[in-house]
Amino acid sequence: MDNQTTNPAHTNRDRRHDFVLLFEVRDGNPNGDPDAGNLPRVDPETMQGLVTDVAIKRKVRDYVALNRTDENGKPQQGYDIYVQHQGILANQQRRGFIAEAEDKPTDRVNDTVRQWMCKTFYDVRMFGAVMTTGKSGKKKGNTELQWNAGQVRGAVQLTFARSCDPIFQLDMTIARVALTNADDTKRGKAAGEDQEQASSGTFGRKAIVPYGLYVAYGFFNPHFAERWEVQAADLELFWEALQRMWEHDRSAARGLMACRGLYIFTHESKLGNAPSHKLFERIKVSKVNEDVIPRSFSDYNVDINRDGLPTGVSLTVLGD
Numbered sequence: 001m002d003n004q005t006t007n008p009a010h011t012n013r014d015r016r017h018d019f020v021l022l023f024e025v026r027d028g029n030p031n032g033d034p035d036a037g038n039l040p041r042v043d044p045e046t047m048q049g050l051v052t053d054v055a056i057k058r059k060v061r062d063y064v065a066l067n068r069t070d071e072n073g074k075p076q077q078g079y080d081i082y083v084q085h086q087g088i089l090a091n092q093q094r095r096g097f098i099a100e101a102e103d104k105p106t107d108r109v110n111d112t113v114r115q116w117m118c119k120t121f122y123d124v125r126m127f128g129a130v131m132t133t134g135k136s137g138k139k140k141g142n143t144e145l146q147w148n149a150g151q152v153r154g155a156v157q158l159t160f161a162r163s164c165d166p167i168f169q170l171d172m173t174i175a176r177v178a179l180t181n182a183d184d185t186k187r188g189k190a191a192g193e194d195q196e197q198a199s200s201g202t203f204g205r206k207a208i209v210p211y212g213l214y215v216a217y218g219f220f221n222p223h224f225a226e227r228w229e230v231q232a233a234d235l236e237l238f239w240e241a242l243q244r245m246w247e248h249d250r251s252a253a254r255g256l257m258a259c260r261g262l263y264i265f266t267h268e269s270k271l272g273n274a275p276s277h278k279l280f281e282r283i284k285v286s287k288v289n290e291d292v293i294p295r296s297f298s299d300y301n302v303d304i305n306r307d308g309l310p311t312g313v314s315l316t317v318l319g320d
Contacts, residue, residue: 017220018276028255049163063245082121090134093147105136105145125228128154155225161216262319273312
């Protein structure tokens with residue numbers, strides 16, 4: 001186990017941490033809504049932009065996968081990722097049964113395998129996972145056996161991110177000059193004839209947020225950290241990911257996204273020395289000019305109230 005006494009307070013897994021994440025998007029779509037034609041997510045009553053917690057955790061997972069690999073490109077021990085792109089979760093769970101249960105499925109939770117999953121997969125011990133749905137294809141009587149590793153409630157929990165002000169969902173038409181297939185347009189040659197060139201292109205849609213400054217809140221629970229053997233190095237990597245993951249998630253659809261502040265309130269007590277919402281109120285974001293539509297971070301002020309912090313609470317500011 002890591003020697004927690006030699007690490008900075010905000011990487012101590014035996015303490016409670018409440019944090020505020022501030023990030024921006026410019027000319028991009030931070031989190032499209034598939035139920036709305038992939039338009040940027042919004043609160044329909046206030047038109048404030050939303051980014052889901054799972055979208056943020058996806059970026060963390062991808063950063064860890066890039067950051068913790070060996071010379072052969074394979075995950076370092078303890079830093080594999082459970083929820084992977086196009087992954088099959090039952091196959092991941094079966095790995096635990098191969099390692100700890102001689103490849104024997106079960107009709108009940110296997111606690112030994114669950115602990116193996118936590119040690120092996122960074123995102124399981126940090127974010128939690130439901131590992132009760134891994135069908136094995138084998139039966140015991142009329143009961144279908146599973147790769148059942150139970151459930152884990154992770155040490156880190158996140159809220160949706162919400163933009164400080166209403167956003168504008170700018171939905172634009174884009175054109176592609178090439179076609180996928182020769183028969184995608186009626187204006188080409190007759191069906192069955194050879195067609196080397198298309199006579200016209202196709203149109204599509206692209207949605208962006210001209211500018212949005214988003215705030216997300218998060219919580220680190222030391223009780224779950226102890227139970228699932230989260231280490232100081234895991235927490236340090238998490239803070240690093242929140243600051244740097246944006247640089248490794250670039251795409252035309254994302255536009256320009258960046259961390260603009262990470263504010264970590266650390267409690268001396270595992271149970272906490274102050275309510276999280278009171279601490280969050282110490283980070284205030286306001287517009288420089290209420291009459292100007294924000295188009296950059298310089299259009300905002302971020303005020304940090306460090307005075308009179310509750311006894312037993314410290315504040316660490318990263319990413320500014």
